[in-house]
Each structure stands twice: as C-alpha cells, then as structure tokens.
Amino acid sequence: METTSKFAGRLGIFVVTGLALLTAGIFYIGKQKHLFNPVFNVNTTFKNISGLEVGNNVRFSGINVGTVENIRIINDTTVKVYMIVDKDVQQFIKTDSYIKISSDGLIGDKIANITQGSTNGRSISEGQHLHSIEPLETDAIIANLSKTGENATVISNELSEILHKVNSGNGTIGRLLHDSTIAENIGQTIRNLKRSSKGLDENMEAAKHNILLRGFFKKKEKTEKDKNNDKKARGKEDNSSIKTEKKETWKERRERKRLERKKKEEATAKNN
Known part of the structure; x- marks a missing residue:
C-alpha cells in the first residue's frame, strides 16, 4: 500500500512537470510564431x-x-x-x-x-x-574572391622570382647591385667626363692667349661690341625722333591758336 502511494505521488509529479513544460513550450513557440498576437x-x-x-x-x-x-x-x-x-x-x-x-x-x-x-x-x-x-549571390562573390586570390598568388610568385633574380645578381638590376666592376666603371666614366670638361675650359682659355688665335677672339669681341653699340645708337635715334615729333606737334598747335586769335581780331575790327 505504501509503495503504491509513493508510486502514485511520483507519477503525479512527473505528469504535472510534463504538463508545465508542455504549456511553457506551447507559449514559447506561439510567441515566436506570433500565434497569440494580432x-x-x-x-x-x-x-x-x-x-x-x-x-x-x-x-x-x-x-x-x-x-x-x-x-x-x-x-x-x-x-x-x-x-x-x-x-x-x-x-x-x-x-x-x-x-x-x-x-x-x-x-x-x-x-x-x-x-x-x-x-x-x-x-x-x-x-x-x-x-x-x-x-x-554568395556563389558569385566566392568565385570572384577565389579568382582574385589566384591572381594575387600569381603576382606574388612573379615578384618573388624577380626578387630572387635581383638578389642572385641576375639581370641588369642584379648586376648593377652586385657587380662592383660595373659600379666602378660608371664612377670612372663620370670622373672622365668631369676631367674632359675641365680640360676643355682650360684649352679655350689658352686659345684666347695664343698669338695665332688672339686676332680671331679679338675680332669676335669687337663684333659683339659693335652690335651692342648699334643697338644703343638705334635706341637713341628712336627716342630723339619721338621727342622731335612731339616738339613739332606743339609748335603747330601754338601756330594754329595764334592764327585763330588773329582771325577773331580781324572779324571784330570789321564789325566796328
């Protein structure tokens, strides 16, 4: 009898708990699915x-x-x-x-x-x-990203290959960076150009003092001076002609005013 009562009590607790969980589940699902709301x-x-x-x-x-x-x-x-x-x-x-x-x-x-x-x-x-x-479209985006990744991989591999060649001294850039002979030759060429330029200046200066070439340089210098003098002379002539024109114009104006005054005086005398 006592065992039966315990079993019935446990069964009741189980049933009540199950019903409570079922009710809570129904309300939860109904709320999620909007079954109880307008x-x-x-x-x-x-x-x-x-x-x-x-x-x-x-x-x-x-x-x-x-x-x-x-x-x-x-x-x-x-x-x-x-x-x-x-x-x-x-x-x-x-x-x-x-x-x-x-x-x-x-x-x-x-x-x-x-x-x-x-x-x-x-x-x-x-x-x-x-x-x-x-x-x-997710598939299209993934395909584009995959293609971009493949292109980036190709570019990265090519850059790695180029850097490897440069570091190994292959190619023009690699030889310039690693071959000391080429760098020395370039430096020597620059020094030779500077030396040649300096030597040319010295030769020109010596040629100016040479007896045979002195006349040539003097004649050239005289020609340049004559050209400059001619330019200055032409400038002065132009200025003087402008002043003369201005002066003559002023004289003509004064003469015209004098004649006008004379005509007015003659007209006044006739009227009187």
Whole structure:
C-alpha cells in the first residue's frame, strides 16, 4: 500500500512537470510564431530567395516582428514570399519600404529585413505588396574572391622570382647591385667626363692667349661690341625722333591758336 502511494505521488509529479513544460513550450513557440498576437499579412517577390525558408524571422529595425508564413514559386523567374507581421508595427512600415534577404550573422539562417520608409509616407495596409531588393549571390562573390586570390598568388610568385633574380645578381638590376666592376666603371666614366670638361675650359682659355688665335677672339669681341653699340645708337635715334615729333606737334598747335586769335581780331575790327 505504501509503495503504491509513493508510486502514485511520483507519477503525479512527473505528469504535472510534463504538463508545465508542455504549456511553457506551447507559449514559447506561439510567441515566436506570433500565434497569440494580432498580425497582418505582407508579401513580396524575388528572383532568388537565397535559402530563405518558411518559419524564418522577419525583422524591422533589427527587431523580430514576424515570420515567413509561405513561399510559392510563381514562374521560372519569380518567387513570392508571404509573411505575417505583428499588428503593432504596421503603422511604422510605409508603402515605400522594401524587403531584402540577409543572414542572421555570418553563418546564421536567412531572414527577411523590412527597411524603414520615408517619415511622411503612408502606412501599409493588410496584404500589402512591398518592393524587394535582390540578395547578393554568395556563389558569385566566392568565385570572384577565389579568382582574385589566384591572381594575387600569381603576382606574388612573379615578384618573388624577380626578387630572387635581383638578389642572385641576375639581370641588369642584379648586376648593377652586385657587380662592383660595373659600379666602378660608371664612377670612372663620370670622373672622365668631369676631367674632359675641365680640360676643355682650360684649352679655350689658352686659345684666347695664343698669338695665332688672339686676332680671331679679338675680332669676335669687337663684333659683339659693335652690335651692342648699334643697338644703343638705334635706341637713341628712336627716342630723339619721338621727342622731335612731339616738339613739332606743339609748335603747330601754338601756330594754329595764334592764327585763330588773329582771325577773331580781324572779324571784330570789321564789325566796328
């Protein structure tokens, strides 16, 4: 009898605990699936939903506000996504809002993100269709990254090969860096050029004092002086001619005024 009572007590505790867990689970799932909150429907279309599934979250301003209720293939280029969203946020979602698919973290489930519309926009209604933005193709991005990585590897290998040749003294740059003979020859060539330039200046100076060439340099110097004197003389003549023209013009003006005064005096005398 006592054993039966203990068994019944344990069974009762187990049943009550199970019912409590079941009830809590139902409420939790209902809350997650928005089964107990007033909701409204919204839909959109994509060409590719990139792994979005029924039951995935719908977010607005980073908050879970609904779930994906249904996904239907309309044709070979259109997939329609139906969502249920909490009624409380309907007033904040505008008709110019749009929906895009993104990931919940780096490797998380896909989610449908509803963006914020304009502040003065009109709120959406029940069953409203919103525009969408096509998701980025992950496979295409990975392919491009892979191709970029391959190109970077090729470039890196080529640079390594070039540096190896330079360090080994191969090629023109390698020989210039490692062959001391070439560097010495270049330095010697520069010194020879400087020496030749200095020697040329000395030879020219000596030629000026040479008896046979002295006349040539003097004649050249005289010619340059004559040219300079001619330029100065032409400048003076031009200045003097300008002054003469100005002086003659002034004389003519004075004579004209004198004649005008004389004519006025003669006219006055005739009138009297």
